[in-house]
Amino acid sequence: MLKSFADLSTPLVADACVRAGVPLRVVPPGIGAVVGGHRIAGRVLPVRHYGSVDVFLEAFGRAEPDDVLVIDNGGRRDEACVGDLAVLEAQATGVAGVVIWGLHRDSPELAAIGLPVFSYGSYPPGPVRLDEREPEALESARFGPHLVSADDIVFGDEDGVLFVAAERADEVLATAHRIRDTEREQARRIGAGETLRRQTAFDDYLARRAADPAYTFRRHLRRIGGAIEE
Structure with a gap:
């Protein structure tokens, strides 16, 4: 373990x-x-x-x-x-x-x-x-x-x-590895000059939230495959 x-x-x-x-x-x-x-x-x-x-x-x-x-x-x-x-x-x-x-x-x-x-x-x-x-x-x-x-x-x-x-540990660890890989890639891209706002399509999120106040950032991240809040 x-x-x-x-x-x-x-x-x-x-x-x-x-x-x-x-x-x-x-x-x-x-x-x-x-x-x-x-x-x-x-x-x-x-x-x-x-x-x-x-x-x-x-x-x-x-x-x-x-x-x-x-x-x-x-x-x-x-x-x-x-x-x-x-x-x-x-x-x-x-x-x-x-x-x-x-x-x-x-x-x-x-x-x-x-x-x-x-x-x-x-x-x-x-x-x-x-x-x-x-x-x-x-x-x-x-x-x-x-x-x-x-x-x-x-x-x-x-x-x-x-x-x-x-009984859930293997599942949790596998999920943690996927989150880690996503976050490492996000960090690499920030270091290369691509801001986190751009990676997460933050302007698109703000526009969607304006049209639908129930549209949360976590929901947005899940839609685009981000991981910053999880």
Whole structure:
């Protein structure tokens, strides 16, 4: 999956979801990689954190190669739920990355380990609580407004993180590649002196909109094969 995502981006995947009619499930803004430039793409390995690392160790027992551990820590800002030992164990298990709805710690060690880790930032203290575990602890994870499971694929890069249902992932990636090709060609033509207004027949769009106020720019782009808004 990471190979298929290698020359794409989360904005392209998001646009592809819109075009393909796939629910757009983007995590709340602010999440980022501990090491700039790291990217992730893989099947979700969900886990809910309750204050103890044992739930992570149990999740690793269910991991498939190149899964991405997605941790539901409720978006908490008062504790870091992942540090160097958990990430080392993830790497040893064959997990391709870690995405945390919450915070991490041990930033220099995580950078040295090299496994992609995405979170909302760093915070020195670990958890000092131990909450009651839910039955779904290893079946699904919440991330902002979204509930994800092993039936989902997670994508992440410098623009953020989003989830796509596994059964639609190939379709979404194929659409994203088509959008990328269109946009690259548009960028090439701008560099060659052909403005985007000319490429998109913008004067024609304005004339059509004047005659039909319901004629939108997105409809116009679809008619002429453009991609700038998707």
